Amino acid sequence: MTHRQPLPPDMFDELCPSTLLPFRFGDKWAALVLRCLETGPRRFSELRVPLHRVTPKVLTHTLRTLERDGFVVRTTHDQRVVEYALTPLGRTLLDPLNAACDWAATHWDELLDAQERHPEISRMGSAQQVAAE
Amino acid sequence: MTHRQPLPPDMFDELCPSTLLPFRFGDKWAALVLRCLETGPRRFSELRVPLHRVTPKVLTHTLRTLERDGFVVRTTHDQRVVEYALTPLGRTLLDPLNAACDWAATHWDELLDAQERHPEISRMGSAQQVAAE
DNA sequence: GAGGGCGGTATCCACCGGGATACCAAGACC
C-alpha cells in the first residue's frame, strides 16, 4: 500500500477497443480490472483513475462479481482503506486472457479487414434497417 | 458433403454450462458453432441438430456475425445446398478457445466453490432484491 | 464546523441480445 507503482492515468483510453474483439472476459470491464490488479493490489479510488470511463456503480458490480467468483479479494485496513487484490485463482485467469490478447495482437488486422469486406452485415435487427437509410 | 462424420445429436446438452464461465467468445452460441465446424464443413440443418436449443433466427445471426468477422465462409452448391466452413482465420480462434476450455477444465471446481462461498453476491440489481424475499 | 476524500448506493433509463412463435419461397419428390 505504501510505495507501489502508480497506474497510468488512463491505461485503456484509445487502446484496445475490446468490445470489438470476438471474446469477452466476464463483465465488460472485468479484463481491464484484472490487468490493473496484475501488478499488485489497488484501492477503489486507484482503480477509478485508469478506469475513469467506468461509473462507480459498474466498477463496484464488476469487483463484486470478481470477488464472488474468487478471482479477487477485498480487504479493509484501519476500518476505512479498502484494497482489492488478485487471488491465486484470479491469477490463473491471466493465461486464457493472455491467449486472447495474443490472438488479438496477431489477427486484429485480419479481423478489421474481414469486417470491412462485409459491411452489409452490421448488427442484429435484420438488414432492412440499413436498407431503410 | 458426402461421407463426413455426423455430429452427435446433442453435443452440448447438459455439458459445459458455458454461460457460467467467466468468458464468452462472441455471441452466446458462437463457440459451440466453432466446435461444430472444427471437424469439417456443415450445412445449416446439420448445425441445427446438435444446437437444437438455438432458434433458427439466432443461429442465422450467429453465422452471419462469424461470416462478417471472417471466421466462417458460407457457400451455396446447386443453388440450394448451403455449407458453412471455418476459414483459416476462424481456425486460429481455436487457440484462445482451447486456452479457455483448458482453464475451465482445470479450475471449474474452484469457481463453483467460490460461488458457493459467496451466495450473497448473486447478480446485479443490488442486494435488497434478495433482502426483499 | 466546514470542506474534502474515500468507498461506495439509489434511481432511472435505454439498448440490445436473444427466446417464442409463426410464416415463407424455392426446389425436390410423389
Next chain:
DNA sequence: GGTCTTGGTATCCCGGTGGATACCGCCCTC
C-alpha cells in the same frame, strides 16, 4: 398439384447490462 425439406425471415417481447446522475455516511484535516 400437393407435400416435404431446406434455409431461412418477420414480429413480438422480455430481461439483463450498463450508462447518467445524484446522493450518502464516515473519517480527517483545516
